[in-house]
Amino acid sequence: MLREHADEAKVLAGGQSLVPMMSLRLASFGHLVDLNRVTGLDEITRSNGHVRVGALVRQSVAEHDPTVGTDVPMLARALPHIGHFQIRNRGTVGGSIAHADPASELPAVVCALDAILEASSADGSRDIAAADFFESTWQTALADDEILTAVRFPVWSGRSGFAVEEVTRRHGDFAICGAVCGVQRSGDSVTRAAIALFGVGATPIRARAAEAALVAAGAGADLAAIGQEAAAGLEPGDDLHASGAYRRTVGAVVVRRALSRALEEAGS
Amino acid sequence: MIDSIDSIDGSSAIDAVRVGFSVNGRARHVTCEPRKLLSDVLRDDLGLTGTHVGCEHGACGACTILLDGAAVRSCLLFAAQIEGCTITTVEGIADPDGGLSTVQQAMQDNHGLQCGFCTPGIVVSLTAYLRDHAEPSDEQIRDALSGNLCRCTGYHGIVNAARQAAGRPARPTHEGDDQS
Numbered sequence: 283m284l285r286e287h288a289d290e291a292k293v294l295a296g297g298q299s300l301v302p303m304m305s306l307r308l309a310s311f312g313h314l315v316d317l318n319r320v321t322g323l324d325e326i327t328r329s330n331g332h333v334r335v336g337a338l339v340r341q342s343v344a345e346h347d348p349t350v351g352t353d354v355p356m357l358a359r360a361l362p363h364i365g366h367f368q369i370r371n372r373g374t375v376g377g378s379i380a381h382a383d384p385a386s387e388l389p390a391v392v393c394a395l396d397a398i399l400e401a402s403s404a405d406g407s408r409d410i411a412a413a414d415f416f417e418s419t420w421q422t423a424l425a426d427d428e429i430l431t432a433v434r435f436p437v438w439s440g441r442s443g444f445a446v447e448e449v450t451r452r453h454g455d456f457a458i459c460g461a462v463c464g465v466q467r468s469g470d471s472v473t474r475a476a477i478a479l480f481g482v483g484a485t486p487i488r489a490r491a492a493e494a495a496l497v498a499a500g501a502g503a504d505l506a507a508i509g510q511e512a513a514a515g516l517e518p519g520d521d522l523h524a525s526g527a528y529r530r531t532v533g534a535v536v537v538r539r540a541l542s543r544a545l546e547e548a549g550s
Numbered sequence: 551m552i553d554s555i556d557s558i559d560g561s562s563a564i565d566a567v568r569v570g571f572s573v574n575g576r577a578r579h580v581t582c583e584p585r586k587l588l589s590d591v592l593r594d595d596l597g598l599t600g601t602h603v604g605c606e607h608g609a610c611g612a613c614t615i616l617l618d619g620a621a622v623r624s625c626l627l628f629a630a631q632i633e634g635c636t637i638t639t640v641e642g643i644a645d646p647d648g649g650l651s652t653v654q655q656a657m658q659d660n661h662g663l664q665c666g667f668c669t670p671g672i673v674v675s676l677t678a679y680l681r682d683h684a685e686p687s688d689e690q691i692r693d694a695l696s697g698n699l700c701r702c703t704g705y706h707g708i709v710n711a712a713r714q715a716a717g718r719p720a721r722p723t724h725e726g727d728d729q730s
Contacts (some may be wrong), residue, residue: 297626298623298626301608301626301627305607314628318631365697367675367679367697368614368675371620372623372626453696454696454697
């Protein structure tokens, strides 16, 4: 059906973003293809250093899943920031990622952890790297006839810490700006760092220079400076909720706060 | 099963779908356009007008129902999606003898409603939340209520009702209790 109708058709998962957009007449489609009765897309499995989350796993299920909580803490901690519990009861992990709203949390988690996106079409399946997946606001590397079927999140070993920080007008609102951070420590040295920001561009933005600066400086790094480094290249736009300059300022702050908490967790 | 019915302007036929599901313990069948929202089917086709439609885009929470036990927005579901599912609306929350449920009684006792428009969504949401969280803190209660907008009460009465329904004193017992 997706192939036949191309951009006249849209895949419907939880519908917690798509249906509001249709209700507000921001989007309309000739055909909706409902995935909710497709079997096998709602499983969480652990294998080969990854936790594989089926695209139709409800956000509330992933939020309380012990495997996700233990092995992908960044994902578990990002999920409660999505909407409200009634939204997460229906919203799906894969839907949030495939929807690719630049202000949403899960795409940033995907980018920070270099997760692997599994896509399928009538022709077969392929893996897409996180760095290649998000193209622009609501635009991904998925072809018109492809669906996202699962996401493989790498499991970090060793002494790791993770934190999610965001600034919103009210809990559950779209984030004005947020950051997800992961660090791995060996004593006072930082052996691995991952920082991604959301709400500050058309896609989640990985702060690789800031990650390198943190690894070089170790756990005693000047986190305010690392935050400034992460926000330095951002060019967020102005909108009703915040100016671009405010978003850039907040970006540096949320990175500092998230790194502080992640380093503390990894050091304990 | 697919029927053909006329669209509103009569210009073209739209395929209707027949959907069977359970509402408040009773098996129901509805024939409707695939585009019709569950909230509209509950109100228009089944006469269950306890489910209120406020914003129609998932923000206000007035239309919250239980779908297979989980609190969800009925305005973000198409009726065509719920074949075989079990729905509970606010009409199904009351005790079987018609008496108020624990949450409903607590809302009445604590002035948890004024105009009452948001109340069905709040009763359904709190019923599900307190089922899954036996001893919620004030912070958890407020977080749980964050998905339901009320423009009358200022929420204090609703938080007190949630406290009472959870088996705690409805009123704060000392100054440390959250009243922000």
